[in-house]
Amino acid sequence: MRVTAEEINSTLVREVEEVSGQKVSACFQCGKCSGGCPVVLSMDVLPHQVLRYAQLGLVDKLLHCKTLWICASCQTCDSRCPQNVDIPKVIEALRLLVLRNKGGNYLHPHDLSAKVLKNAPQQGLVSAFRKYAK
Amino acid sequence: MKRIGVFICWCGSNIAGTLEIDKMVAAAKTMSGVVYVDQNKYTCSEIGQAMIRDAIKEYSLNRVVIAACSPRMHENTFRKTVVSAGLNPYYLEIANIREQCSWVHKDREAGTAKAISLIRTAVAKAAMNEALFAVEMPIIRRALVIGGGIAGIQAALDIADTGFEVDLVEREPSIGGRMAQLDKTFPTLDCSACILTPKMVDVAQHEKIKLYTYAEVEKVEGYLGNFTVTIRQKARSVDLQKCTGCGECLAKCPSKVASEFEEGLVQRRAIYTPFPQAVPNKPAIDRAHCRYFTSGKCKVCQKVCPAEAIDYAMEDLLLTNGYGAIVVATGFDIHKLNDYGEYAYGKHPDVLTSLEFERLLNASGPTGGKILRPSDGKAPETVAFIQCVGSRDKAKGNPYCAKVCCMYTAKHAILLSEKVPGSKAYVFYIDVRTAGKDYEEFYNRAYEECNAGYIKGNVSKVFPDGDKLLVRSVDVLSGALLELRVDMVVLAASVDARADAKELAKKLAITVNEHKFFTEAHPKLRPVDTQTAGIFLAGMCQGPKDIPETVAQASAAAVKVAAIFSKQSLLSNPIVAEIDQRLCSGDMSCMTVCPFNAISEQVVEERRGRETVSRKIAKVNAALCQGCGSCTVACRPGAINLKGFTDQQILAEVDAICL
């Protein structure tokens, strides 16, 4: 991975900060978020790395990572973050950068399994479509 | 009639090289009140000063203006000169024509014009200068040290060794403080008790030190050189004169309570000495937990005491003493971990704070110096040390770094490897901070020689898992997720200012920062002073620091105290605020802006026609006033002036400059 000064000053990072209302520069990489994340084992970019890549301007890498669709917004990380960074909000902003582009939908109704359609509570379906589709 | 003499200095070529001296002389001669003008190559030289002295006498000068270098350079020199010629030192005024003219203006004509303006300004001010007198104030040459930890002990010993009296006040039944709780000290692994205990004994035996244990400062009044302090000697219920320290009572007392000194790992009795090496090594009764005081029955200690030293009727005593200076050395509290439920502290017995672990290491501690798990008494094979618990945490703890944890944890890892062969320490850190002499080497030793595994990653949660503890963290550097099953977890709890630091600050009229640590007068150049003259700081009460730094600051505070006591009396600064009683409306706006609490209310009686009425007005304590002049602006009726910088003097300067 090579990083240039232009990338570090990436305007996309500013956009992420604006949409999330979070300052990515506040993170000092203690890792408390990743250590406690209940779904971290399925992530390709760990929560603390999300912030590190954002600090380095590597937004493109973040827009293509699985992590965006794995975070459950359970807020365990931000309730423990010593620097008050709300990581779910940063991930939400990245997710929206993808979803707001053409064809960015991650979940379609026909993807749902028969079991989900039969038994899942509305709460779960509404949540999933709010997170995964326009 | 003002008779002003003006003396213009060449400063070799420093002034004469760029400004036209003759023009200045000619101009000065025309200025109002000026009766004599002269010039000299080096006014600050003995010859130059003699010339001024002679002229003062010969021409009966009563105000002197010297146009030369900055007053910050030679104001004191020339004040002495005019004093030696019989004038008040504050009759002198200096026009700064070197730093403000000859050195910074290349244009000869413009520079000379400005220099003339500056001389005119100085002459205008000098014409209004009044004689000011410094008052001699006697100094009570006895110091008060508040807090009997290593900081207070060191400060008290150093002051006492210079020959001055010291009173040391400690609120616990023994001096010793936090350092007494420690086992070994980094980076040398000296035994803490071995180096501290002799100092404690020195304090007790020093003929110049008077020790008040189980006592607290109740009230502080006065100022530098003359503080009046009320000390509350809490009722110890044990007569120190009679008690022989035999310890009979300690064993027989039926009431048990968690031992503060042992961090709650074991219980002490209601009558107790905090630890075996206590000074004084005599007990106190903790009345809140004593069976006699809570239920009215018991008196076992009195029955077993062979010296008849137990006195249940003893009452708190208020003692009032005078002191010339005060050293504050009240130490710190360990951060409470209520907000860190994720670490299972209090939920699982094998999750400890670092200070609790320290007691396990200590030979006189609850396990006799063996590292054993509180749950089952077995030696732990793996221990996770979690750094920054409550430190560097804006959300739930302190935003600052507690400074000592990285180093004591390296020590703990080293001692663990020595005491439990084959064991493994995992240290979870955010950053390892080892600035200090031999500190980095000590840390290297922990991971190179003592098998400590350092992992950059703040532990997120500790899951009690049977008789083990599952520690979940990430290794930030590799991105590896760690789930370690360990036998013990040690939390590096942050350090806080004392919970009651604000109340003490209020009593002392000193300030605290947003974390309740006492503030120093200047962060770099006056790190030991407070902004209240005569009150100094030592140790953690000012901010996190380790033992060497604490001792250095304590010794520095002692020197500051000794420097004050090296004189019999103090000369007050005569440049202080002054209140015109007739004009003061008693609205007290001045009081609210004074940074030094130098202004207070007083009630005066005045004749109004036939009646005598009393009314409230402001009063300046000249010993506390530092002469900033902020009050003069706040005063609506214009009743306050600052001597030496009066409204009239400054307005005269303004007028002269604008001519």
Add this chain to the structure above:
Amino acid sequence: MPVTNEGFEPVIVAFCCNWCSYAGADLAGINRMSYSSNVRIIRVPCSSRVNPSFIIRAFQRGADGVLVTGCHPGDCHYHSGNFFTRRRLSVLKQLMEYLGIEPQRFQVRWISGSEGAKFAMVMNSVAEEIRRLGPNRKLRDVR
């Protein structure tokens, strides 16, 4: 014929606190940093000693500009003096602007004892601004 500012040399009164800004001026001198000779310094113990009336008086007596300098907020030798300065003089500044006085004519700056170069730079820039504005005609006493 219109009034011009040609050949105008402003008089600028600078109130400098003894502990920071006056020391900064001394340092500018020690380092021979030349600056505009239009600036004349009045030494005060603390910037909080400067009564707004001194500033108005200076303008009335013909000063073309007034500068108050003190320690940086938080560094005051008297601990909190310059916080009062900041509060009081920002009120005065609004009043002056309300009266129609150009904001550049009255400025408050924080200069520490180690900032000799900053002192010289501030003096030059203030002198230049006031030179451009021309003489203070509005507040000057009719004399």
Add this chain to the structure above:
Amino acid sequence: MRYSYYPGCTLKTMAKVYEDTTLSTAKALGLDLHEIKEWQCCGALYPLNTDEIFSFFSPVRALLQARGAGEDKLLTLCAGCYNVFKRTNRAVREDKELRRKINAFLEEDYMGEVDVVHYLEVLKNDLGFEILAERVKKRLTGRKFAPYYGCLLLKPRAEMDLDDVENPTIFENFLSALGAAAVEYPYKTECCGSYLSMANEEIASTAVGRILNSAYKNGAESFVVACPLCKYNLEEYQKELFAVGREANPKLPVYYFTEILAEALAL
């Protein structure tokens, strides 16, 4: 004690038992619940982005209705609704700019006058667990429940302010009021996988497995929950975990806390 009551979508369909037992127990305890009219879906998730405004309208409209009905408390049940309502209400109270924007779209101005409460909170604070204990007709002595909090009831820490996020005790105290035992296990606040079960079932299944194991190992016989999605995940993946033989533990039933409350009140 009167409350406006917001049921939410799931309570009318998949979680009907949650609503039924709530209404019957509330009635028995003298708590007067009035369902607000014409409510819409709360949005299920509180918006985490700063550039969204529309998802605030539904909860604010419901809160306006509660205010219009003269109630100062709006009661919710589903943890998702509770989270959305409580955070929205707090945002309206504290964020002046957001409040201005929202009110620009609404018929009436809402300033955050109504308090959002959870039924559990009402039982604790308004009724009191001591009084609840006295009203219990059939103490659930000997029953061992694993209280499962999930995330939305408690987090974010600063905004929900219901209980300690790491060591909550409200369920435990509730259970002891009913005479039941609460099992202490460290996974009681670990996420069940939430909506990931809609699209990434493997992840949710792993999360549930850990919670299940921990609860079982510590002696639990069943779970109590306050969230339909938690209940779905805990039940659904227990089934699967057994089917594929990854977990050896017997199945632990999952109850809404209101179900066992109804049992204890002998309804």
